Amino acid sequence: MDRIRCLVLLAALAVFSAAEPQYFPQSNVSTWDQARLHCQMCYKELVSLNPNNIRELVHNLKNDSWIGLRKNLNNISLPWSHWSNGDPLTFQNWYPGRPKLSKPKDPVVNIMNYYSVTNSPSTCGCCCNPADTLAVSSPYSSYSPSASDNDMDYNMTASSVTARPTATTMTTGGTSNTVTTPNRDVTTAFFSGVTSSTSTDAIDTYIEDPCIVLLSCGLWYDKDCSQPLPFICYEDRFYGHANMSSLTLHTGTLNWTPGPGNIVDYRLEVRAVNYTLIKNLSILNGTNLSYFLSNLTAGTQYQIQVFPIKCDRDLNPENVSFYTKPDLIENLNITIISEAEVTLSWSPPEGNCDSYTVRVNGSKVNSTNSVNTNVTGLTAGAFYRFEVNAEVKDLSISGEPRNISCYTKPSMVNNLSVTDFTSDQVNFDWDPPYGNTSGYRVSFIGSTNGMNRTTDTKYLVTGLQAGSMVTLTVVALVPDASVESDPVSKTGRTKPGSVINLTERAVHSSNFSVSWEPPQGNYECFSVGLQLFSNPLMNWTSNTTSNNSTFTDLKAGVKYRVSVYTKNGDLFSAEANISVFTRPTIPTSLRVTHVDHTAISLTWAPPEDSQDVLLHYQINGTSHFNYCNMYSFSHMVNTTNLNHTFEKLYSGTKYDFSVAVMAGTEIGPSLNISQATLTNRTVLMVSMECSSSQPLQCEEPVTMLAVLMQLNKHFGNSFSDNVNWTVTWK
Incomplete structure (x- = not known):
């Protein structure tokens, strides 16, 4: 009676890992042991196969190569159970009839794979239908050999084998997988059974401890481990x-x-x-x-x-x-101190840095790429500590800071006024400045002079002569006296009459003078006010005892309003006023910003001595090209803008433009520029008849050049550079 070996069907296990394997086919032929030693030294191990990597490996495989599978490996009692890296064997893809499980006897017993009943690579080789070979990337057949393997026979019937595979669905661990198996009568889950054969192909040399080769078509074949073959190593990236x-x-x-x-x-x-x-x-x-x-x-x-x-x-x-950590900055200084701003400057550190961080009293207020910064939003008269350190783009590492301290400038006192007066004293009162102050310095000039310090917001000047003038000046202070506010002054008087015949004199671009006749009766001084007409908030007031006043550091080309009061104590006369224009100066930075075929756009900047004020400009545009009274152009525009576009121009024509400041009826010096519009090219053909009696004389290069020069001279006299033109031979 034939003996039957029971085969156990093991489900393929999907192994997921965070590792990213890389495969390295080796062309140098080696025995299996030499190949494994090389892989262990230079990579990780001989390759282990699974349904996920076999297709990738076989796709570029050109030679039969050793893989990490051997019958008896690492003293494991159960053969064919583990790969050389220790992973369990969860996938098989044997060549039909392989491996040889025992020494062949007569008759030879063949284990049926799920492809065919032949067992020699020469029968199928790598020319089998890929659907019959590489489609098996799912549950597989396995076996559990025992010590009595060599004494067991296997039987199968030839009638149970067909050539065409079909799909069989197998469920393992709750997962349904479809594999390609032969269309046969399955008697033991995955294998159809065993049968005996007397074919000469079935007589193979039995290998006691074979190693496995991956054939170039993807099937596995057991061979003598001492045979030199290429091999495949792998390593996790x-x-x-x-x-x-x-x-x-x-x-x-x-x-x-x-x-x-x-x-x-x-x-x-x-x-x-x-x-x-x-x-x-x-x-x-x-x-x-x-x-x-x-x-x-x-x-x-x-x-x-x-x-x-x-x-x-x-x-x-x-x-x-x-x-690397940035170095210390150098030369940290305070360059400007005002009531609400402090300007810091410094030198870059040795090496490199990407930016600088500025801190005020320990809190970050600014980050800059330059070597200076304005710290704004400060309180007047307050003490601040400034720190600056170099930074790089990695904010986790910073340079050590340098620091410097100062008081901001105090604000001027507010609402200084005369609250009471008698024949021999005047009482002054004021409001504290915005921000902080440690006290005030007061000085007075009149029939008696003096200076004093106080923390009060009032001061009484005594010992004055009757009908005299006294001027009190108040300055706000800080504790270390490093900075002080701008002074504020006030004068007390009796009431006078109004001045007469207020007139302007010696008007220039940055200054002018006015004069007047004093009123009848008694007076002490005159209060002269100057106001920018376009901005009433910009005004200045001064007191004088003379009958004239000169205003300097003015804006050019601007209308001012001058007012004069006669003053006696805190009483003022009715106002006398006059309007005066300063002399205009030339604008700056006139340039063309846009040109097309019919329009030219201009922009300019105010004169250097007329910044931040409203000016009136006169713009003129002209063209000197006046051919047959068709192309003449002259246009004037008055505007307060700093740009203008001239439209409806002729293409290819040169235009001259001028910009000047208007101050009342006076026009200041102009800034000029010329620009031609873009050319719409028009070709005019001129035919000339040759009058030379000499044959072909007119076609001589010298003759043609001379005629071309005469034409250029003729058109040059007519057009000059006022229009874009060229003359060429065709």
């Missing part, structure tokens, strides 16, 4: 981690994780702008993977790659990017 520690201005320590296996060779590549360092390292102590970097530039970004080197092969590099 290495992902390491590098970092920097102990960063200073010029040094830092690089640390990185060891590469896979006993790697001792690494290549270090450090790069920055105008800097490259390549260092080959051999580190025998694999637990101390670090390198001290020195002579670095402060505030500089460096890119580092550490390449583990395994068998002269670069592995995936470990990368890190870092900045």
Whole structure:
């Protein structure tokens, strides 16, 4: 009676891992043991196959190659159960009739695979239908050999085998998978059974401890392990981690994780702008993977790659990017102090930096790329501590700060006024300035003079002569007297009459004078006011005892209103006023901003001595091209804008433009510019009849050149450069 071996069908297990395997076919032929040793030294291990990688490997496989499967491996009692890397065998793709499970007897017993009943690669080779071979990437047949394997026979009937495979659905672990199996009577789950054969092909050499070859068509075949063949290694892609520690201005320590296996060779590549360092390292102590970097530039970004080197092969590099700590800034100074702003300036640190951080009293207020900054929004008369440090784009590392301190300028006192007066004293009162102040310095000039300090907001001047004048000046102070406010003054008087015949004199672009006749009766002084007509908020007032006043540092080409009062104490006369235009000056920065075939746009800037005021401009545009009274152009525009567009112009024509400031009826000097419109090219053909009696004389180059020169002279006299034109032979 034939003996039957029971085969156990194992479900294929899907193994998921975070590893990213890489495959390395090796063309140098080696025995299986030599191949495995090479893979272990230079990679990880001989390749293990699964339904996910077999297609990728076979797609580019050109030679039969050793894989990591052997019958008796690592002293495991159960043969064909594990791969060389220790993973369990969860997938099989044997060549039909393989592997040989026992020494062949007569008759030879063949194990049926799910392809056909033949067992020789020459019968099918790699020319089988791929659907019959590589479609098996799902549950498979397996077996559990025992010690009595060599004494067992297997039977199957030839009638149970057909050539055409069909799809069979198999459920493993609750998952339904479809595999390609022969269309046969399945008697033991996956295999159809066993049968005996007396074919000569079935008589193969039995190998006691065979190793497995991956055929180029994807099937597995057992061969003698000492046979030299190509092989396939694999390795999980290495992902390491590098970092920097102990960063200073010029040094830092690089640390990185060891590469896979006993790697001792690494290549270090450090790069920055105008800097490259390549260092080959051999580190025998694999637990101390670090390198001290020195002579670095402060505030500089460096890119580092550490390449583990395994068998002269670069592995995936470990990368890190870092900045060195920026150095201290230099020469921190306060350049301008005002009531609400402080301007700081400094010099860059040695090395590099990307920006600077400004802190006020410990709080960040600004980040800038320049070496100066305006700190705004401050309180007048307050004490501030300013810190500035260099920064790089990595905000986790900053330069040490430098600091400087100051008081802001106090504001002027408010509402200084005379609240009471008698024949010998005048009482002054004022409101505190906005912000902070530590007190006031008051000074007075009159029939008696003096100076004093006070923390009150009032001051009484005594011991004055009757009918005299006294002027009190008040300045706000800070504790260290480093800055003080602008002075505010006030004068007390008796009431006078109004001045007469107020007239302007000596008017210039930045100054003018006015004069008047004093009133009848007694007076003490005159109060003269100057106001910018276009902006009533811009006004100045001064007192004088003379019958004239000169105003300086004025804006050119601007209308001012001058008012004069006769003053006696806190009493004022009725106002006398006059309007005066300063002399206009020439605008600046006249340029063309747009040109097309029919329009030209201009823009300009106010005169240097007329900034931040409203001006009136007169713009003129003319063209000197007046051919047959058809192309003449002259246009004038008055505007307060700083730009204007001339439209409906002729193409290819030169236009002259001028811009001047208008001050009342006076027109100031003009700023001029010329510009031609874009040309719509028009070709005019001129035919000339040759009058020479000499044959072909007119076709001589010399003759043609002379005629062309005469034509250019003729049209040049007519057109000049007022229109775009050229004359050429056709």
